[in-house]
Amino acid sequence: MLKRFVTAVFLAGLVLAPLGCGKKKSAPVIVIGLDGAEFSLLVPWMEEGHLPNLKQFMDEGAFGELTTVYPILSPVCWTSAVTGVNPGKHGIYDFQRSGKDGAPALVEQATSRRALPIWLLLDDYGYRSGVMNVPMSYPPDPLRKGKMISGFPFPQADINITYPPSLEDEIGDYPLDFLGESLFKRTPEEMLRDFYKGLEARAKVAEEWVGSGDLDFGWFVFTAPDKVQHFFWKFMDPSHPNHDPSSSSELKTAIFDLWKEQDRVLGRILTAAPPDARIIIMSDHGFEGIYRQVNMMNWLADTEFPEWLANHATPPMMVTNGVLHYHLEGLVPGSADGEALKDEFVRLAEGLRDPETGDAPFEKVFRKEDIYSGRTLEKAPDIVFYENPYYYVTSGVSPDSLDLAWIENLWSTSFSAYHRPEGIVAMRGPGIEPSTSGTLRERLQAGGDFKKANIMDITPTILALVGEMLPDQLDGRVLEEVLTEQQRLDYPVVVGEVPGFLLDRPVREPTEEERESMKAIPYLDGE
Template structure:
């Protein structure tokens, strides 16, 4: 049976790949392109890791799977909670394939903690708390992996201002993750589907884009050599991994290399709450700060009509009936307020350059569909092709509308690169056109395309489509796309599945305890029966012993009687003999 290998390069972009390809530095990646297709891969809006990777592996938009950002509003509160796979409300590729009896391996994919129980293994990615957590399924695989790769890291420790230290950490991360993947594949040679994500590219691009992209406004040629050298080694290491995976998977395997988003320069930080403050829609009771008063505690909510939090540009209305202290009526008042905000955003200009700051403002219903649309921001703001951005944690801490990119911590490098909508997709394998270029591919197309390559029917719930333009007409005719008839069975979240599994285990234990109790009762009854038998046997033995004693006594008496009679007879005979002699 054919295999599919889905390799993720977080944040990869043809902007940086193509120069290395032209220099023949990436032969395995180049061969995939020659034998298959390549093209841009459109990310989610916003092109954020949690939403993007989750959309890729489920084939549905965030309105269906429910994950938009790294944090989300806690229902009924202004407080924020971290997001992980417990909140994913759509089934990923690996559980769908497991139900089909396929063997799967999942390595370091973001938003996979806690790991799903699958027919194979899952090693959780960046949302896992650490290597001390239960980040691997099955749990028995964790000590084996950590014994083989004792320095294994889930993600990069960014706590440094030293560029050389940071670069060495990026390379160390890539090395241990490659070792871990090699270890896993040596123990699981029979996988039908493998997905692995390398995040070192994204971590490098965020901090060193001004050294890597000559077109960046902040490009620093004088100090670029070290970072560019690390980048080349990193991509060459990944290319070597692709070569080993090709050997492992065999000639009939299908390969997909994708990124969750692209990359480009980060020019400005935007303080969206300063904008809302300036137009009279936000009020503070006290000045918020990253290390002082939390944003939610500093806001005068009863006088606030709109607020922002999260990455890239999100605006929420303070709706009555949704927010705890909402003051905006849903319906006409909310609609008028959104129109006011959109108009003000479209007129927004950079105070330093005079250029427009906003490319588009989307209502959430324009982008998403499904049961979780209500959890999305009311308005999503795309600023200057994401060269301008808001960043989670900056809410209200700056006095100006825009400023140079800054760091939340004195012990962290300032970011000079940011995500872009177009990532990469490279695909090669049986039935795929050679040397082709595809357009209009989106992240939600990845899951149905993988299922198609494996011959598995595609659930109707998926928003994505099979990338037919990547396949030859002959292949499509011989292998028509199949869809699942009818709705999918109700899906449980990982937390619900874990609870169900625990309930099953508890029920099994209770059943076992009941069986043991019944066995104990049966054993006790048998013991009583045996005790009665033993008591009866003891009585019989006592009777036999008494009889033996009696017989011994009678024998003794009989022996004494015989002896006495013999003695008497001997005395009589002796008397006669003596008489005869006289």
């Protein structure tokens, strides 16, 4: 499959390369991704002086909230960020996808991606790129003028995650980035040590690459904030049902302390960057504590759905991370019954109320047609749940062991916080209009410096900053409201057809050997 992928990329390059020829290169663009960055945490800490580098960056640039796509999962969100399209076009909906004909779920990889990421577009235009740790970027893309270190998920531990392959020898002790319940099989203190080790390893790479002067474009992602917030929120939050007041101060301040270190790392990268670099700091989503969980299997058992499903030939149901896969429209010839069932499912789910609090667990329940468009719609989950704050959707237990209530206090011993749709974005550098009015809190309360920025807007904005053609199949827009008049005059936005941007290749089914290796993937264990 990799050979086919390489061929597709280079064929696209033969068509695209002339578009970027003969034009003076602009100043470099650097993206720093802070997975899970959340303003409700960061603004108070910036105001109190604990995150001086992030505060200075936002004071000197433009910033605001960045809404994301659904489901709010790192592989989905980051893929929309780097392609500028919705999941219906890029084809990544989860860490895993349903197997064919009832086969076990399969882990997604970059080879499942159906749209070119920005580093491949820029590679075709002749830019020198450096890409590090972007989720859903394994296997690494073959860059003709760049280098890349893949981000999770990985099929196994003993793999080469770099392009060129020789780069792995240069980066030294660089731990793979894993995520999941299995991480909590170690002590919290051991987890924290690993988070800091990974943060420092990635900091060294980013600092060296950004400071080398060899990059026209870079995209670097730090996932330590996401992990520490997932696992350590309950120690920080006295209202959390799993909060233990007797926990050590190290655990209670784990999130705060890691953010201080992340800020120091940010300062190192900003210092290393060329003075004319345009820098974007962003997150893929926000965060909030989760207090209550909805066990979907248990709820389904109390509805009329089991009887309906027992009388129809149905594929196995897969519920994960707030998405439901049933592909109901294919169950009955003509699909009328399947569509009616989906409508009824949405109606009942939206009408649910927590008997303990009276609150609705779901702010919205989407059918896939409500939020996706594109050629991969058939692969999309049938239903996507958008939880209200403090609620979390899980599969619960299998129908053979229905011993849980459909809703209850969070019982996970590891995750204590989860994703919210409002992330962050900040931009600074030549061509970007800095805001001059108000404190950070005042600017944010006024809506920030952007007009409803979405994660799909990052790639179009980068292409506009460097003056390259925007594919007409992008779903995002250029964030022109923060670009200077001179930037818009020097690099007017041009939209046109970019052949090969949306890839048309079959998804390769894994071999039996690969299926076996996937069973040991740590960040899928228990999720």
